[in-house]
Amino acid sequence: MLACCGAFGPLEVGLRLSSGGGSGGALAVKRLPALLGAQVSRLMVQLLQLRHTNVLQYALCIPNRCASQPEVLLATSLCECNLGELLVLLKADGSLGQRAHGLVRQLLSGLHYLHTLSTPVVHGNLKPSNVLIDDKGVVRLAEFGLHQMLYQTTPPPASSVIWWSCETCVAYEQNRRMSCSTMSDIQVAGMVVHFILTGGNHPFGTEASQIVQNIRRGFNAPATTNCEANDLISWMVLQNPGQRPSVEKVIRHIYFWDTEKKWKFLLTCAGMSPDCKTAPLPLSNFFACLEKQAAYHNTKGDWVSVVRTFLPEIAPSVVSYSNTPVGLLNFMRDCLNSMQNMDIQTTTRLQQFFVAAFPGLSLTLYRFIEKTDWLRHPALAPFVDGTNY
Template identity: 30%
Template sequence: MPRRHWKTSLISILVATSHLINNTLNVTGRARLADFGISRQLNMGQTTLYTISAGTKCWKARETLDEDSGIGYKRSTDIQVAGMLMYYIISGGHHPFGKGIHCEMNIFQGKYTLEHVDDEVTRDLIEWMINEEPEKRPTVEDTLAHPYFWAEERRVEYLRKIGNEKEAENCRKSDPRLLHALDQCAEGRSFTNWKSKMPPELMDKLDGKKKAYPDNTLGLLRFIRNLHEHYTEDADSVDMMTMFPDLFGCVYKFAKKMEWNSRSSLKKMFHREDVRY
């Protein structure tokens, strides 16, 4: 199964079964799902189900650990446990809330670690899913629309759109505070001093004597935008995602922090119906 389809299938399975799963993976790494004993189908329009406490130790959502809370099981309850399972699978068997007697207390207190997953986009999604506050977790649609599931072409499209924002358009006269913040984000990344890593003939063609693109992250984003906008054939010959594997994650997290992703020019990319896998 192609990786993009595997990702989609994984989260669909996790959301559907969440805390009802045991024996999640067998020794060969294949998914094995079992124990649907407390599975319930909610009626149309129903968002909450009140039952006695149920579930597997260390695989319960925060709100279900407090039997006196009266919160009940919600769809967001499944999302938190699905996030735990995603981390467990991707990290190779680690629980975000630890193990042993402290695990459920950590779930209740919202104390977690994602140290066994390096990818920023993956961490961003899991952190959202395991949020201790049910109302702050994503819906199933939000989860599937997250950039973790985006195909490579869509990630490049996102970088192109960022490169068309006013900050990148004015990359040669950028606010020093913005550049400093970006430099901190980009420190030690694969795209540091990006101009020296590009094919020389391509840099001569686009940059030339004018030196239109500064050797920083905004300059690279504007370069990507213009490359795809005006030099389509040249763009097809350069694999930016392989050349700079950590560029997308860094830019996405920075844009999120700066609230650029909520701009009208970008927010549509995060709608479920518009996502291509």
């Protein structure tokens, strides 16, 4: 029975037989013509060995090996739906906000696995229809590692081209061959992350022709409601492949830090340890660096008004602080020092306030120091070296 059409032609539903003779689950099966099947078989030497929660496992079968041009069957587990279909369901029941972050994590977890193998595997065909959801709700990457076989004799549909990197678009136009790399995967992954977080929107536009043109020009406008997510996506979709982050850097981005890690980072930048004692950071030199970076980037803000609005009981004390990131760090440190014996409820309230009221502060501070020697300081290095997965 035909299920749908994939990049290599129609899919059929099959059954995996268990060792006892029963059914071991449904399969999505592709029948590949002899010439294409022979090329795919050579690529499968490595791909058949891959095992990861967020990557679909391939299976290969050649029913009649004695034939002069044997047909090749390529199979994967049959999943419940693809990413685009899932987002429609999540928006309909109002649960997209709860699920989106987890979907992004799983997507990047699968890509991290492929890219960090001893011999890295380039996905090369990443798009919402190749991000599948299994019967347990787990994200599974599909059709990876086969981009060299795509669109050799037939032109690609616009629905595929809008999920190509800038360099893939250029290369295909020049020689009609798919040219993909781990860095092209990163750009497309940034597009898919935006697609998830916005419930189905592409960061490069709304119409196919506009999207392709904007990809080639490097013009994008991330429009999520999270400043950290916008920063990550903007980094991933940069036009120049050499300026994009590796997948290791992607998963260490502040967007994936939990509230506790952000709080510890803010405390450290304010010269305090998690127990609100003095941290081993030379504040005068560190703050001078931050002030210089704030002036260079023309960083604007009005944290004083925020404190006056949401913490009126301590608002009078803010008048002596500069309305800059360093002023806010000084205020935060002095505020906590003045409440050394505060109860856990007050401590928690202050933590939640500073993290929620200034959602871009951790990112701003990190960007200020990321290209300086400060990130190698023992007090700050753990925030760079640690993983968020």
